[in-house]
Amino acid sequence: MRIGILTSGGDSPGMNAALRAAVRVGAGLGFELVGIRRGFTGLIEGDLIPLDNRAVGGIIERGGTVLYTARSKAFLTPEGQERALATIADEGLDGLIVIGGNGSLKGARFLEEQGVPTVGVPGSIDNDIYGTAMAIGVDTALNTVVDCLNKIRDTALSHERAFVVEVMGRKSGYIALMGGLAGGAEIVLIPEVPVSLGKILGQVDEGLKKGKHHSIIVVAEGFSPKGALKEGKSAGRVVSDFLEESGEIETRLTILGHLQRGGSPSAFDRILASRLGAAAVQQFKDGKTGVMVALSGSKIVTVPLDELDRDGSNIDLEVYRLAYAVAT
Numbered sequence: 040m041r042i043g044i045l046t047s048g049g050d051s052p053g054m055n056a057a058l059r060a061a062v063r064v065g066a067g068l069g070f071e072l073v074g075i076r077r078g079f080t081g082l083i084e085g086d087l088i089p090l091d092n093r094a095v096g097g098i099i100e101r102g103g104t105v106l107y108t109a110r111s112k113a114f115l116t117p118e119g120q121e122r123a124l125a126t127i128a129d130e131g132l133d134g135l136i137v138i139g140g141n142g143s144l145k146g147a148r149f150l151e152e153q154g155v156p157t158v159g160v161p162g163s164i165d166n167d168i169y170g171t172a173m174a175i176g177v178d179t180a181l182n183t184v185v186d187c188l189n190k191i192r193d194t195a196l197s198h199e200r201a202f203v204v205e206v207m208g209r210k211s212g213y214i215a216l217m218g219g220l221a222g223g224a225e226i227v228l229i230p231e232v233p234v235s236l237g238k239i240l241g242q243v244d245e246g247l248k249k250g251k252h253h254s255i256i257v258v259a260e261g262f263s264p265k266g267a268l269k270e271g272k273s274a275g276r277v278v279s280d281f282l283e284e285s286g287e288i289e290t291r292l293t294i295l296g297h298l299q300r301g302g303s304p305s306a307f308d309r310i311l312a313s314r315l316g317a318a319a320v321q322q323f324k325d326g327k328t329g330v331m332v333a334l335s336g337s338k339i340v341t342v343p344l345d346e347l348d349r350d351g352s353n354i355d356l357e358v359y360r361l362a363y364a365v366a367t
């Protein structure tokens with residue numbers, strides 16, 4: 040069996056570990072793995088490379104993806120899809136493994152529906168994929184956020200300032216919530232719980248009254264303040280400008296941005312990715328494609344690709360309340 044493997048969409052730390060596991064465990068099962076570069080773009084353009092056990096040596100500790108990645112617009116068009124299917128036929132691929140987030144997994148579902156046996160592997164720092172408790176890269180991104188918050192706290196304390204720290208997550212508040220909890224933030228703002236700017240100022244004031252001299256406010260990029268327009272500003276900028284203009288506390292904004300996507304994967308991500316990569320090739324052995332391999336509790340399970348359009352929010356409101364309870 041000849042199985043193509045690609046990484047697609049935003050890269051996430053641990054994608055290489057998943058690739059390494061799929062290639063090596065796949066070889067043990069008698070499969071030949073073929074790398075497709077730049078995600079669906081490479082599938083359309085026929086940009087394939089052979090992969091053997093040595094080709095994936097020394098990559099477990101590397102962030103990003105050695106296969107490169109892309110957000111392919113062409114794959115959303117009928118022409119692009121046709122060309123992708125032609126590559127699969129021309130190259131004699133018997134199946135495909137797609138490592139990526141929601142958009143990429145939608146692509147995986149499309150291929151499965153076209154008769155290409157396909158298995159998805161969840162890789163996205165946003166942790167917004169239905170059916171998996173954790174996606175590859177989330178843990179590393181959280182560790183980066185916590186590291187940054189530790190550093191920001193040093194200067195926030197020294198200057199007795201408020202710091203608004205904007206984190207990624209697209210429409211999901213997972214990185215903000217978990218990063219904020221782990222980093223000891225005073226306030227966490229997520230898209231799933233709209234809060235007004237007035238209330239945020241009230242929370243900062245309350246902290247000052249309780250003897251706090253600084254405040255760390257973690258804002259998810261997808262957060263929208265209740266009743267306020269963002270007018271082209273980022274979520275963090277809106278909150279930061281409001282606090283600064285209130286005159287209550289000197290406020291600075293830090294946008295962590297793509298820092299959160301880089302770096303050597305954590306032990307957790309390497310282990311998760313290795314388990315998921317191995318499980319992906321195992322599905323071909325078992326003849327059970329059309330699924331995404333996923334983490335449920337401590338077990339690796341499968342979720343049908345056609346269920347992935349369900350709500351993938353991993354936000355637990357009890358954890359949200361806890362983040363505030365421990366910040367008083």
Ligand code: F6P
Nearest residue numbers: 049140163164165207208209300
């Ligand atoms: O989906 C991962 C992610 O990092 C989001 O958190 C973020 O909104 C987006 O990708 C950024 O995408 P790009 O790297 O294409 O600007």
